[in-house]
Amino acid sequence: MINTKVNIAGVELKNPVMTASGTFGSGMEYAEFVDLNKLGAVVTKGVANVPWEGNPTPRVCETYGGMLNAIGLQNPGIDVFIERDIPFLKQFDTKIIVNVCGRSAADYVEVVEKLSDQPVDLLEINVSCPNVKHGGIAFGQDPKCLSEITKEIKAKAKQPIIMKLSPNVTDIAEMAKAAEAAGSDAVSLINTLTGMKIDIHKRTFALANKTGGLSGPAIKPVAVRMVYQVANAVKIPVIGMGGIANAEDAVEFLLAGATGVAVGAMNFVNPYATVEVVDGIAEYMKTYGIEDLTEIIGSVK
């Protein structure tokens, strides 16, 4: 019998596999393809205190081995989310992690407070979206600002919080330490890397926003490196993501020190990817005679 359970800030997940925020909606769209009951957790698209329109189109474009997006955190606002998305997810035997976004500390706090009596397991705080001017990126690129926002949110949050870190910094381990010191219960990384694509035929930017966040297999080595650095710098659990396409990729992140792993852009390429990663991790454990998945977390030093 193998044990794939992992524990993140006191919340037990049946397996470490979750969805990366913004790539899975609130699970409704992918429930047509995968059994959400099989996932460790569903991490929702970012939700703010009020509805956000997001950026103009084109919002997405393909790049070598990945894609750029500049959706701009379009979301229906927390009230609709509580009424519609949470009850939907509650039908499944999986943990619910709500990604929270905001333009100011007060925005985040408002969302977090509205979620306090909701059946939500964890809160992921998006302080690292590169596509919204005041979408929290300012909070995520300076350790002092990150520390302050973490404290403010932690003081109001009823559920454990996961600060989601930006890779667009000089030293991500410093950011992780700042989040930990300020009371964050876990960290997740990496958010997308800021990038740009130019359409040489139209002689313009491929995205209306000019820049976008790079995701997909192209960024995986950067993500593995950063997860390794962060896992060795903090004691709180690390959720790793960035280009995970299959179980082999996910195992790399676990070995590097991630307690949880998230499938992001590859959901768009393979709508069954999440469940294939769950099954593939179990296969890996059988192949190598691993009884408890936690044995291998961070085992490559």
Place this chain on the structure above:
Amino acid sequence: MEQKKKEQAVVYRQTQRATGVFDMWIETSIAKQARPGQFISVYTQNRSALLPRPISVCETDKEKGRLRIVYRVAGTGTKEFSAYKSGHRIDVLGPLGNGFPLEEAKGKRVFIIGGGIGIPPMLELAKAITDAASKDIILGYRNNELFLAEDLKKYGNMHIATEDGSAGIKGHALNIIETEGLSADVIFACGPMPMLRAVKHYADMKSIPAYISLEERMACGVGACLGCVVKTKEIDHHSHVNNARICTDGPVYLAERVEI
């Protein structure tokens, strides 16, 4: 609602129809479910080009389980598709999108308007509309490479315009309506954005409904990523902002609902 799925299809036959325009029949279970105006996502085998290419359903043969796509080579993905021979295996996801509301054609005088690579989905539509009072099929091409015109003319009164005047009248699809003094009670259209804007304007002037099929850069194709949105006049029921998802709420919209 039909079940969306990703599966491996087999290329039955592929032929070139015009400069850069290819006509591919594939064998897939999606053929049975697909309705006019829906699309499929087609995956490349080039692992550096990951996102699926959304391509409209041109025609289906439900009995034989075959689905036809007619597409223009626009980049690395479609260039790869154009080289596929019979028997080639290809990953597809579908059926996607809402499709045209066929019931709106019942007893009505219908315009079926297609421009350029927006013409293919109009074939399955023209075939499927069987209870209209009349069907005028109005097509705009770049030049006299009139792909699909032979197929379409079986299903209605055909009118053609070309940008260079080498076939039909010189001009755009909408010029035909004026030149030939045509009129209708309802419009179905797919084509480039300037054409769709003209259709929306015309429908507004005539106070008739126009159902237009839109296109936008997509990633997931199933409504999750929010990449392919169109501005809507009213707050959208799903997004709660003035944006609707083209891949799931569309690609077909009542023109007056969208800001294009």
